[in-house]
Amino acid sequence: MYRKAPRIARILTCAVAVPALLVVAGCSSDSGSGSGSDGGKKDAGAQQQQKKPSAPPTVAAAKFAALPDACKALKKDTVEDLVPKADKAEGTADESSDPQSRRGCSWGGLDDKGVKGSQYHYLTYSLQLFESNQALGSGEKRATEYVTKQVNKVQGKEGVKDVRANPAEGIGDQASTIGYGAREAGTDFNHAVVVARTGNVVVTLDYNGAGYAGTKAPDPADLLKGAQTATKEVVASVAAANK
Missing domain, CATH: 3.40.1000 (Protein Transport Mog1p; Chain A)
Structure with a gap:
């Protein structure tokens, strides 16, 4: 009976550690999701810049600039x-x-x-x-x-x-x-x-x-x-x- 006590302590310690790891993992996942959101905003901004209308084409210059008498x-x-x-x-x-x-x-x-x-x-x-x-x-x-x-x-x-x-x-x-x-x-x-x-x-x-x-x-x-x-x-x- 005396020898079982250390074993039980070790089991309880592990049981407590596992949820803690899960919590840390969950936080890490949220942090990664935030970075992805910033990247999405940057991509959307780049697409908007690409969609900006281009300058209208210039018209051809006139052949004649003056009239005769x-x-x-x-x-x-x-x-x-x-x-x-x-x-x-x-x-x-x-x-x-x-x-x-x-x-x-x-x-x-x-x-x-x-x-x-x-x-x-x-x-x-x-x-x-x-x-x-x-x-x-x-x-x-x-x-x-x-x-x-x-x-x-x-x-x-x-x-x-x-x-x-x-x-x-x-x-x-x-x-x-x-x-x-x-x-x-x-x-x-x-x-x-x-x-x-x-x-x-x-x-x-x-x-x-x-x-x-x-x-x-x-x-x-x-x-x-x-x-x-x-x-x-x-x-x-x-x-x-x-x-």
Whole structure:
């Protein structure tokens, strides 16, 4: 009996030690769980940083930065051929609140042939420059959209008749022609309009005419040919102004 006492003491000592170890192990487990939570927060933060939106792409720079002197965009011989006996050989410049982005010029003249009648010719055009804009897009994109608006605007004019709209080749980067008839101030006029884009610049040209004293209005085919010739010269003047 005496010898059993030490054995019982040792058993009790072990029984007490085992729960203590379990408690320590449990604490260690909680501590490890805390470290894992911190690591999870760091991973979540890294994912949020990766999801941040990237900067928007920059738009392409505009091809042209300047417009030519509108009234000098056509050759003198071209003006004399298309508008015989023009009231002002140098043309009349459009008034513009922003000449850096919009300019224009026009000529008008009555070719009086006495008893053979008279023909009136009028030539006008505008140049519109579009700059590249981060919010609105590149200058070329904006100019392309403007071409469509101009073509629709011409075709939608009140009182026009016999409208003929077609794409045109060989004039800038893109072009459309619109021919139509209209009665203006009691007189029948024929119009030939060309809307052309070169880079980020749009040229809208209207060449028209009427007949007086028994003379018919200028032939639509002749007006269209003259309008295309003039538009090509204006388009070329844009490139020359940006050299």
